[in-house]
Amino acid sequence: MSAKGHDSGDAAPKGLVLRSGPHLASGMDTPTLMRDVIIALLPLVVAAGYHFGAPALLVLLTATVGSMLTEWLFRRGEGTLLDFSALLTGLILGLTLPPALPLWMALVGALAAVGLGKLAFGGLGFNLFNPALVGRAFLQAAFPTALTTWRPAGRPFFEIPASTFAPPLLSVRAPDALTTATPLSRMKFDHKATDLSSLMWGSVAGSLGETSGLLIIIGGLFLAARRAFDVRIPIAILLSVAALSGAFYLAGPDKYPDPLFMLSSGGLLFGAVYMATDPVTSPLAPRGAWIFGAGIGVLVVLIRLFGGLPEGVMYAILLMNAASPLIERVSQPRPFGRAREGKKDAAS
């Protein structure tokens, strides 16, 4: 599904076609995979519009168009727009942004995501970090206030906050009274829990796509049924978060949030299903996938419980993306028929 491999031999004699493996075609090519993920994301787009209204849809539109524009700008005439990857990156980036974000910032994020995160490395299949998260982290570093200003859910659909059309690079921010705290920062700074049903339904403050837990789970099950990603990664993330935060909860129930809240709040579900599973930036070997997922889970719990930030899913995934080549190296499966390490004599 990456762009590596598949070279038909040019110098071969006529009638003989030389191809390198793999020879079994599964029918799953890049556009199909991307389309599946986009289908799984559509309910989230609808939910974002339902909960956060027109400004949210504008942010999504800007991020998506911005990503495709960047891809087109640097890759004109190569047809890479048609593989849907830029569209998907833009969509995922948009879904990780707060609803009332100024549109020009969403555009900058899209430029950073596709330009720095993907095209600088040679395009689809070569990026070392998840492009959408590169864009998100770039924005978080550049505009920390705007990226942590949360508009409450359930406002009138056509009510556009002043910040949406804020002019670029000017700091005249109209005072916006309509801000609130996400469930995670409420937990971190005020020790107030949010009930599970609103976390599942999505009527809480947060990034566009991360609030409706139920829809993310359904999308994840759809993708798992389509075999669009390695299910080991989300399972490892959820298990490790549940285990580690469960241990902390048992040690101090009044100090730490319960595991169910940790699993269903913030961007954890969204990150586990749509971002950590990116086949390019995660290890391919089964053992590596477990290590990768567990590492993300541990880092998320560490950053959420002990860090200065209420949410750490983005950084956890980026850090494990960085460690992914090393994990890949230590998790290579043993080829069939080859002796285990340290037992070399048995084979020879």
Next chain:
Amino acid sequence: MDKSLVWIFFSALLINNFTLSYFLGLCPFFGVSGRIATALRLGLATIFVMVITSLCAWLLNTFVLPYAPYLRLISFIVVIASTVQFVEMAIKKLSPGLFRALGIFLPLITTNCAILGLALFQTSKGYGLLAGLVYAVGAGAGFTLALVLMAGLREEAELAKVPAIIRGTALNLIIAGLLSLAFMGFAGLFSSSA
């Protein structure tokens, strides 16, 4: 006391990582991060030099510099240079292959600003002997971590169809920037509990 030592270690390892937060020691960071094995060994050598430097800096700070404060920089540099000489001789003797692989970057540990930075930070933060040693191990391990992660990413990027205009140093700088962006997630870690 115990808890603050843990904090000093993790602070130097992750939060205030010398390479990815302070941007110190960038020459070896870019110079020796081409291969994972070499990167790891240079990292270990740097940890060793940092620990010795920390020890010597504490000795100097305690017994010499109160009487001659103007000697601080020059005495630190002398200490670092002689430690590096010692490491160089040891590696040349014990592992000639590694000695060749590290090449110019081994003597260049002398001018690695991360090490002088360590001695100066340790002084300005007023760390005692034990805290200073923990700080040195944390900073060295942080440098090693950054170096090895970077080496892994660079080995991966070698296989990529990087546009010709970005290939080489420009791409390495972009990777380092993204890595530093990811390390921003550690900001404020353990600060409330320490």
